[in-house]
Amino acid sequence: MKQNRIIATILLVFIIFWAYLTTKLPETTMLGEPGPKFFPAVVLALMAILSISLYFTKDLEKTEVIEADEIDQVTEPEEELPMNGALKLFAVFFAGIILIYFVGFNIGLIVSLSAMLWMIGWRLFPRAILFSASVTLVIYFLFSWALKIPLPKGTLF
Amino acid sequence: MLEYLSQGLGIALQWENILFMFIGTILGLVFASIPGLTFSTALILMIPVTFGLDPVPAISVLLGVFAGGMSGGSISAILLGIPGTPSAAATVIDGYEMAKRGQAGRALGMAVYASVFGGIFSLLVLMLVAPQLAKVALKFGPAEIFALVIFGLSTIVSLSGTSLNKGLLAGLFGLLLTTVGLDPVMGLQRYTFGQSWLMIGIGIMPVMIGMFAFPEIIETFQRAKNNKGVSKEPTDKQVVKASFPTLKEMKSTFLLMLKSSAIGTGLGAIPGTGGPIASFLAYDQARRQNPRCGKGAIEGVGAPEAANNGVTGGAMIPLLTLGIPGDSATAIMLGAFLIHGLAPGPLLFQNYGDLVYAIFISILIIYVMVLVIQFFGIRLFVKVLDFPKVNLMIAILAMTVVGSFAINLNFGDVIIMFFAGLLGYLMKRYGFPITPLILALVLGYTIEDNFRKALVYSDGSLAIFVQSPVSLVFLILALIMLLAPLIKPLLEKRAKADKA
Numbered sequence: 001m002k003q004n005r006i007i008a009t010i011l012l013v014f015i016i017f018w019a020y021l022t023t024k025l026p027e028t029t030m031l032g033e034p035g036p037k038f039f040p041a042v043v044l045a046l047m048a049i050l051s052i053s054l055y056f057t058k059d060l061e062k063t064e065v066i067e068a069d070e071i072d073q074v075t076e077p078e079e080e081l082p083m084n085g086a087l088k089l090f091a092v093f094f095a096g097i098i099l100i101y102f103v104g105f106n107i108g109l110i111v112s113l114s115a116m117l118w119m120i121g122w123r124l125f126p127r128a129i130l131f132s133a134s135v136t137l138v139i140y141f142l143f144s145w146a147l148k149i150p151l152p153k154g155t156l157f
Numbered sequence: 158m159l160e161y162l163s164q165g166l167g168i169a170l171q172w173e174n175i176l177f178m179f180i181g182t183i184l185g186l187v188f189a190s191i192p193g194l195t196f197s198t199a200l201i202l203m204i205p206v207t208f209g210l211d212p213v214p215a216i217s218v219l220l221g222v223f224a225g226g227m228s229g230g231s232i233s234a235i236l237l238g239i240p241g242t243p244s245a246a247a248t249v250i251d252g253y254e255m256a257k258r259g260q261a262g263r264a265l266g267m268a269v270y271a272s273v274f275g276g277i278f279s280l281l282v283l284m285l286v287a288p289q290l291a292k293v294a295l296k297f298g299p300a301e302i303f304a305l306v307i308f309g310l311s312t313i314v315s316l317s318g319t320s321l322n323k324g325l326l327a328g329l330f331g332l333l334l335t336t337v338g339l340d341p342v343m344g345l346q347r348y349t350f351g352q353s354w355l356m357i358g359i360g361i362m363p364v365m366i367g368m369f370a371f372p373e374i375i376e377t378f379q380r381a382k383n384n385k386g387v388s389k390e391p392t393d394k395q396v397v398k399a400s401f402p403t404l405k406e407m408k409s410t411f412l413l414m415l416k417s418s419a420i421g422t423g424l425g426a427i428p429g430t431g432g433p434i435a436s437f438l439a440y441d442q443a444r445r446q447n448p449r450c451g452k453g454a455i456e457g458v459g460a461p462e463a464a465n466n467g468v469t470g471g472a473m474i475p476l477l478t479l480g481i482p483g484d485s486a487t488a489i490m491l492g493a494f495l496i497h498g499l500a501p502g503p504l505l506f507q508n509y510g511d512l513v514y515a516i517f518i519s520i521l522i523i524y525v526m527v528l529v530i531q532f533f534g535i536r537l538f539v540k541v542l543d544f545p546k547v548n549l550m551i552a553i554l555a556m557t558v559v560g561s562f563a564i565n566l567n568f569g570d571v572i573i574m575f576f577a578g579l580l581g582y583l584m585k586r587y588g589f590p591i592t593p594l595i596l597a598l599v600l601g602y603t604i605e606d607n608f609r610k611a612l613v614y615s616d617g618s619l620a621i622f623v624q625s626p627v628s629l630v631f632l633i634l635a636l637i638m639l640l641a642p643l644i645k646p647l648l649e650k651r652a653k654a655d656k657a
Contacts, residue, residue: 003587007587011326018333018348021348025345025347026345028343029343030342030343030613031613031616031617032612032613032615032616032617032618033342033343033609033612033613033617034609034612034617035343036340036342036343036345036347038609039332039336039604039605039608039609040333040336040347043329043332043333043336044333046325046329047326047329047330047333050322050325050326050329051326053322054322054323054326057320057322081376081379081380081383082379083586085379085382086375086379086582089375089378089379090371090375090575090578090579090582093554093575094575097558097571097572097575100558100571101568105558105559109555109558113551113554113555116378116551116554117551119378119382120378120379120381120382120547121381121382131548131551132551135551135552135555136555138552139552139555139556139559142206143205143209143559143563146209147206147208147209147210148209149205149208149209149559149563150563150566151559151562151563152558152562152568152571
């Protein structure tokens with residue numbers, strides 16, 4: 001129940017914030033037209049009801065989830081991976097995206113991919129850089145050169 | 158129709174289109190044959206590549222991935238006992254048994270034959286039904302379109318997995334995301350926080366790219382870090398060669414193939430059902446025909462494969478005629494159509510009839526390719542099973558940036574893609590299904606737009622939605638879909654009480 005309660009609380013806080021934003025939207029000026037507030041308001045109301053219902057719903061045990069899904073029964077259930085590791089990978093990739101914004105696609109991507117490879121255990125850094133550079137090069141030639149699709153340019157240079 | 162057919166033939170047979178169909182088919186087969194990778198990821202990967210292409214080759218490559226992906230799931234299902242896609246889960250039961258008895262080649266041959274049979278059967282149905290349905294749909298007004306899309310959205314219920322509550326919440330969140338940007342009727346800004354790049358709204362493609370690709374990428378990286386064997390699957394190194402079914406086998410399974418293909422096509426046409434359900438239903442038919450099913454019978458391989466490939470043409474019916482995707486793969490396809498300026502719906506048949514028929518012929522060519530590639534290249538796919546997933550994921554990670562940026566050449570979309578990926582990861586971790594959110598994001602704008610337009614036409618009277626028989630029927634169907642999970646346990650309880 002604890003996990004569902006936390007998620008439901010986060011959702012309710014979000015709904016209240018979004019509902020506040022919705023109240024700031026202007027009223028309609030057309031006859032019979034419900035206006036820009038109506039649709040988001042209905043969606044938020046339904047979300048609030050379901051979030052409250054989720055708050056009082058018992059957390060489903062892992063075994064129950066597996067039993068309930070007949071189609072997935074053929075594959076072996078996999079153990080849950082630590083959240084911390086995933087968030088670190090997300091953080092590194094986000095830093096990479098910011099880097100791409102400033103220095104452009106080629107340099108930014110090589111640095112960010114190399115960092116991620118290092119994080120997942122490619123301790124030989126030159127190998128990680130070489131692999132990242134190869135991937136970047138292939139993408140550069142495929143998009144910029146062959147397909148003439150522009151890649152992100154850096155704001156600094 | 159004949160005019161469109163000949164024009165479509167001319168377009169589909171251009172060498173450029175054939176080349177892209179071939180590339181797409183190979184990619185779909187490869188992705189589907191590696192357990193843990195989905196052909197939805199392959200579709201996402203190919204979307205940025207299609208930006209530089211004309212609409213027909215662009216759609217051809219994606220159709221190749223779709224059909225190849227549906228068919229390729231059987232390779233690992235038979236050789237490893239692990240379905241490459243959820244649709245191939247039923248194929249494992251008999252296919253793996255046959256492989257263990259040294260009949261992998263025979264099982265693979267039957268899987269290829271059945272896949273092509275199901276795919277071509279569904280294509281014929283698509284060609285007959287879709288143009289007629291499009292003609293009817295042309296007469297729909299805002300009230301009918303609203304009701305139809307609400308019905309399409311109600312399939313969230315069947316896509317919600319184990320928690321209906323979480324599925325509905327995901328769908329509603331998707332609807333809320335569609336309200337960001339310009340209001341569809343009055344053109345006012347909503348939830349843009351003064352950011353000009355948010356005025357066009359939250360793009361479908363960056364969200365899809367992030368949500369489908371990131372959970373897979375992060376999980377693969379984490380498993381690689383923990384050395385849990387992502388790069389090496391225990392493939393059997395036996396020499397595998399697909400052997401085509403004999404004439405006797407084809408004759409004895411012909412009716413079963415027809416039945417299974419019809420099940421697949423019929424279920425594929427209903428949004429929210431898809432391959433896994435169709436293949437298990439067809440497998441049940443095979444079990445009735447041959448009681449040896451489950452112990453390595455050829456019917457147990459053919460029936461599910463015909464059914465899940467029948468889904469491809471079936472799923473194209475609501476997608477092309479009504480613009481309603483039934484699952485994640487068709488939602489991605491819808492996004493690709495929109496990017497290339499082709500809005501699926503009845504007008505597509507009216508304005509781009511030649512392109513629609515080119516798509517039909519492309520599907521036919523793709524299935525011939527599936528047959529040839531899988532039949533002669535099966536040894537290559539056995540090797541593909543050993544390909545290190547981490548290397549592939551690094552390439553996909555790089556493509557997520559390109560794919561999200563290249564749609565509008567807007568860096569804001571890369572940021573949206575990242576946060577959608579993070580959200581997708583968290584949703585998957587905490588048991589929230591992703592597909593309802595995607596489906597709602599795709600359909601949300603149409604729902605609000607048509608609801609409000611219908612009310613303008615009726616001077617604010619809600620009666621407009623029940624006065625039209627078409628609208629009324631779709632709304633009742635949607636209500637049944639939504640209430641079914643609540644009513645079903647009550648009926649089962651009553652049936653048990655009656656028995657007692």
